[in-house]
Amino acid sequence: MSTLPVPATVDATVDFLAAQDYVADRRLATAVFLALTLGRPLFLEGEAGVGKTEVAKVLAAALRRKLVRLQCYEGLDVASAVYEWNYPRQMVEIRLAEAAGGIERDRLAHDIFTTRFLLKRPILEALAPHDGVAPVLLIDELDRADEPFEAYLLEVLAEYQVTIPELGAIRAEVPPVVVITSNRTREIHDAIKRRCLYHWVDYPDARRELDIVCRKCPGAPASLAREVVAFTQRLRAMDLFKAPGVAETLDWAEALVALDRTALDPQAVADTIGVLLKYQDDIGAIAPDVAARLVDEAREQGVRL
Amino acid sequence: MTGRLAENVLHFVRLLRACGLPVGPAKLLDALAAVQAVGVDNRADFRGALAAVLVSRHEHLAIFEQAFDLFWRNPGLLEKIVASLLPQVHGRTGEGDAAPAVPARLAQALLPPRPDRGDEDADEVELDAAFTFSPREVLQRKDFATMTADELAQVKRMLATLRLPLPELAVRRTEPAGEGARVDLRATLRRLAHPAGALAPLARRRHRRRPPPLVVLCDISGSMDRYARMLLHFLHAITNDRHRVHVLLFGTRLTPVTRHLRHRDVDVALSRVAAAVSDWAGGTRIGACLAEFNRRWSRRLLGQNAVLLLISDGLDADAGAGLAFEMERLAKSCRRLVWLNPLLRYEGFEAKPAGIRAMLPYVDEFRPAHNLDALEGLTAALRGRAGPRRATPPAAASGAGSRVAPARSGPTPAAAMPATMPAARVLR
Numbered sequence: 001m002s003t004l005p006v007p008a009t010v011d012a013t014v015d016f017l018a019a020q021d022y023v024a025d026r027r028l029a030t031a032v033f034l035a036l037t038l039g040r041p042l043f044l045e046g047e048a049g050v051g052k053t054e055v056a057k058v059l060a061a062a063l064r065r066k067l068v069r070l071q072c073y074e075g076l077d078v079a080s081a082v083y084e085w086n087y088p089r090q091m092v093e094i095r096l097a098e099a100a101g102g103i104e105r106d107r108l109a110h111d112i113f114t115t116r117f118l119l120k121r122p123i124l125e126a127l128a129p130h131d132g133v134a135p136v137l138l139i140d141e142l143d144r145a146d147e148p149f150e151a152y153l154l155e156v157l158a159e160y161q162v163t164i165p166e167l168g169a170i171r172a173e174v175p176p177v178v179v180i181t182s183n184r185t186r187e188i189h190d191a192i193k194r195r196c197l198y199h200w201v202d203y204p205d206a207r208r209e210l211d212i213v214c215r216k217c218p219g220a221p222a223s224l225a226r227e228v229v230a231f232t233q234r235l236r237a238m239d240l241f242k243a244p245g246v247a248e249t250l251d252w253a254e255a256l257v258a259l260d261r262t263a264l265d266p267q268a269v270a271d272t273i274g275v276l277l278k279y280q281d282d283i284g285a286i287a288p289d290v291a292a293r294l295v296d297e298a299r300e301q302g303v304r305l
Numbered sequence: 306m307t308g309r310l311a312e313n314v315l316h317f318v319r320l321l322r323a324c325g326l327p328v329g330p331a332k333l334l335d336a337l338a339a340v341q342a343v344g345v346d347n348r349a350d351f352r353g354a355l356a357a358v359l360v361s362r363h364e365h366l367a368i369f370e371q372a373f374d375l376f377w378r379n380p381g382l383l384e385k386i387v388a389s390l391l392p393q394v395h396g397r398t399g400e401g402d403a404a405p406a407v408p409a410r411l412a413q414a415l416l417p418p419r420p421d422r423g424d425e426d427a428d429e430v431e432l433d434a435a436f437t438f439s440p441r442e443v444l445q446r447k448d449f450a451t452m453t454a455d456e457l458a459q460v461k462r463m464l465a466t467l468r469l470p471l472p473e474l475a476v477r478r479t480e481p482a483g484e485g486a487r488v489d490l491r492a493t494l495r496r497l498a499h500p501a502g503a504l505a506p507l508a509r510r511r512h513r514r515r516p517p518p519l520v521v522l523c524d525i526s527g528s529m530d531r532y533a534r535m536l537l538h539f540l541h542a543i544t545n546d547r548h549r550v551h552v553l554l555f556g557t558r559l560t561p562v563t564r565h566l567r568h569r570d571v572d573v574a575l576s577r578v579a580a581a582v583s584d585w586a587g588g589t590r591i592g593a594c595l596a597e598f599n600r601r602w603s604r605r606l607l608g609q610n611a612v613l614l615l616i617s618d619g620l621d622a623d624a625g626a627g628l629a630f631e632m633e634r635l636a637k638s639c640r641r642l643v644w645l646n647p648l649l650r651y652e653g654f655e656a657k658p659a660g661i662r663a664m665l666p667y668v669d670e671f672r673p674a675h676n677l678d679a680l681e682g683l684t685a686a687l688r689g690r691a692g693p694r695r696a697t698p699p700a701a702a703s704g705a706g707s708r709v710a711p712a713r714s715g716p717t718p719a720a721a722m723p724a725t726m727p728a729a730r731v732l733r
Contacts, residue, residue: 010343010350030343030353037342038335045363074609075477079491087490094497109498146609147548148478184363185608190327193361197339200363241600241634281634 003064003133006036021215022051022058023208031199032059041157041178043193046201048183049245056138056179063177066135070122072145078152082162084119093117113166123156127172134174142192143182150189157195204246206233210305212246217253226302227264227295228253234294234301235276240285244276251275264299266292310345311337317376318359324372326365332358352377473514474610485511517610517640518549522598524617525582526556526589532647533586536616537578541571551606555594556584561602591621591660595631603638613639615668618648621660628663636667645683649673 007013010026013033017024024032032055035042044052060067070081090112097108120128126137142150156162157178161171180196182188204212206229213225220228228249236243244252252275261268269291277283286294318333335358343354352373360369481489492508499505521540525533544550544566551563565577579585607613613635621628636642644664649672665671672683 010347010353026349027353027356030350031357034339034342034354034357038338040335043361073477077478085491085494087494090494090498094494105498109495112494112498143608146476146478184605186605187362190361194327194329194331196361197357198361199357200360200366239600281630 004062006063007033009033016062017058020058020062022054023204023211023215024055025204025208028055028199028201031197035179035197036177038197039175041180041196043180043182043188043196043198044201045182045184045188045198047203047243047245049247050201050203051246052181052201053138053140056136056140056181059177059179060136063136065133065177066129066131067138068122068126068129068135068176069138069140071140072142072149074144074146076145076149080121081149082121082123082152083164084121085113086117086119090117115167118164118167124162124170126176126178127156127160127162128170129176132173134172134176137176137178139178139180141183142180142188143185147189150192154191154195157192203236203243206230206301206305209233209246209249213249213253216250217257219257220253221262223302224256224262224264225253226305227298228256230301230305231264231269231294231298232276234297235286238285240277240282241279242277242282248276264295266295269295310340313377314340314355317355317372320372320376321359321369324368326359326368327361328359348377471516471519471612473516475512475514478513479510480513482509482511485509487511516547516549517612518551518606518608519543519614520606520611520639521550521552521614521616522595523552523554524556524589524591525554525585526620527586528589528618528620529616529647530586537566537575538571541566541574545569549609553598553602554578554582555591555598556582556587557590557594558584559594559597559602560584588622589617589620590623591617591619591664592623592626592628592631595635596627599631599634599638603635607638610640612641612643614643614645615664616645618646619644619661619664620648620658621663624659628660629666632664632667636669641669642667643670643672643683644668645672647673 007016010030010033013029013036014024014026017029017032031042034040036059042055044055046052056069057067059065093112094108118124120130123137126135129135139153142153159171160175161169163169178196180192203209209232210225210229213220213229214222217225232244232249232252252272255272255275256264256268259268259272266288269286270288273283273286273291277286314336315333318328318336322328336355339354339358340351343350345351355373356366356369360366479485479487481492487510489508489510493505496505496508521543523533523536523540540552544552544563551561552566554560554562560582562578562581565581566574568574568577615635646661
């Protein structure tokens with residue numbers, strides 16, 4: 001399987017993403033195009049469920065490259081993100097050398113810290129892939145990692161290299177495509193952002209969201225898809241603690257299909273609202289009369305979509 | 306690329322920099338490369354390319370859009386407009402990194418302090434005393450230079466000694482430690498492989514500890530006016546003392562001022578804060594401000610076990626409407642909620658105002674904050690790890706013959722403190 005070339009224009013990028021059923025707005029396509037053309041990491045920030053992670057998956061599929069994913073969490077360290085020495089093998093090696101007798105310890109120290117004993121974690125795998133094909137590296141939810149890890153990433157993002165004290169710097173021959181996402185549970189340091197192309201992923205407008213629902217949830221009747229999209233768009237305009245993302249819209253459409261609904265009605269909304277809204281206060285705000293009003297409005301607007 | 310276009314991009318980058326966006330020379334080169342890659346046939350793509358390179362924060366996007374519209378409609382206009390535009394943009398963005406020109410700052414520092422915008426002050430000064438807590442938003446900028454010598458001396462003493470030692474929490478990251486609980490295989494192996502390492506002791510690591518993030522919500526409404534200036538000095542000290550401190554001020558609206566407070570020089574920092582805050586010494590709408598905080602900030606700031614310090618007298622112009630709801634959410638979002646209330650100084654203080662009654666049940670700790678001693682009591686209380694709370698604030702303890710009641714006896718404030726709160730009487 002050979003990789004595909006990167007698209008040559010912004011228009012081509014839109015088509016390129018659409019071919020993988022990712023309906024990107026022009027801004028995002030421009031950012032993706034620039035990231036691929038200029039070889040810069042792409043930093044995607046936005047609310048949960050707007051399709052940030054999906055960009056990396058789609059890029060990997062569209063370019064026919066492997067996706068290497070690093071899920072960030074607090075306390076993520078070099079040993080689980082970049083590399084680790086294979087201690088059992090090193091111990092066995094030392095034991096064997098001792099058993100053979102006449103060991104030269106200088107030599108041994110040199111021998112057990114070689115690539116043979118190195119376990120690659122996602123970042124090193126992305127920089128030095130075993131099959132030689134530069135993958136797509138997804139650093140997901142970087143805001144969950146702590147500041148020391150961010151600082152470590154600076155070298156990776158600027159130089160596409162990591163430095164292992166015992167081995168020296170390992171540099172990517174072909175830089176991977178890097179996508180970083182953040183939900184903004186804290187601000188990422190400017191030093192990271194400076195090295196990246198930044199894009200704020202917003203909720204899609206109604207038309208684009210309808211396109212997304214139609215592509216991702218082909219089982220939903222067109223009329224239902226319209227109403228679902230119109231309803232969700234109405235919800236986002238409300239003053240909620242957490243507005244539903246595109247992921248929730250898709251889940252909801254699928255849930256309604258699974259319940260054999262072909263049109264929205266207040267009862268269906270009440271039964272399935274937990275798919276859309278995940279906070280009790282928000283669910284409480286959608287009282288039966290509110291739901292009925294929203295459904296009416298959604299029907300009205302859905303026709304016009 | 307034609308020289309003309311490159312030149313215009315350069316001017317545009319400069320304009321953004323003047324507006325406070327952190328765009329250095331490297332960004333200019335990136336912008337040129339991006340423009341070259343995208344081309345200039347399509348205005349939207351051109352805009353998108355520049356945005357991808359030059360914007361790195363969501364809140365800067367709006368400034369970028371305005372600047373783009375203004376600049377690329379007719380770049381020739383820029384030279385005429387820019388002079389008049391810049392002061393406005395400074396005012397609107399209010400970003401700490403939108404550093405004003407050094408000469409201006411120097412001049413400010415050298416000249417005797419004078420009211421910033423004399424005409425506005427003249428109009429509104431009369432509102433100051435009368436509307437101590439009114440729903441009217443007093444758009445007023447405060448000059449910190451009016452602080453009395455006494456206050457200054459007090460604050461200086463406070464700054465010399467005050468730190469806010471939050472109990473440290475274990476984090477997942479580890480550090481080398483002789484007596485640590487985990488074996489550090491990597492270091493051990495390196496010892497073993499060392500020429501003299503036939504018998505090497507195990508290297509160990511333990512979990513690192515660090516103080517949790519601190520978020521401060523400080524009331525700057527009219528009724529808090531007497532304390533706010535002193536408290537701001539306090540906030541400046543703790544903001545610069547360590548990382549992960551965020552400060553937001555509120556009266557009728559919420560203003561994040563962390564970046565302004567980060568400036569090392571306390572006078573520069575506070576004058577920037579004064580410029581950024583528009584509702585100084587105005588009304589109080591605690592419920593609305595907490596709602597805004599919960600919606601827009603809590604998820605960004607209260608991660609990683611943050612401690613929240615709420616500084617307010619609890620006198621709410623909205624009479625506590627919606628306050629309990631927002632307080633509950635706030636308390637659930639942070640690890641510990643500490644309320645500093647300057648009113649606690651008064652003998653027989655009772656939680657009669659609706660705002661205070663609504664807030665009290667959700668507070669982990671309730672402390673006075675009216676003077677230096679009270680703040681020192683706070684640091685002492687926070688130093689004790691989460692559990693034991695000082696029963697007597699030092700202010701009360703040092704005052705001979707004063708009647709002292711425990712500020713808090715149990716971990717659940719609701720249980721320990723009924724609505725009338727007889728136990729909270731703290732004497733000076």
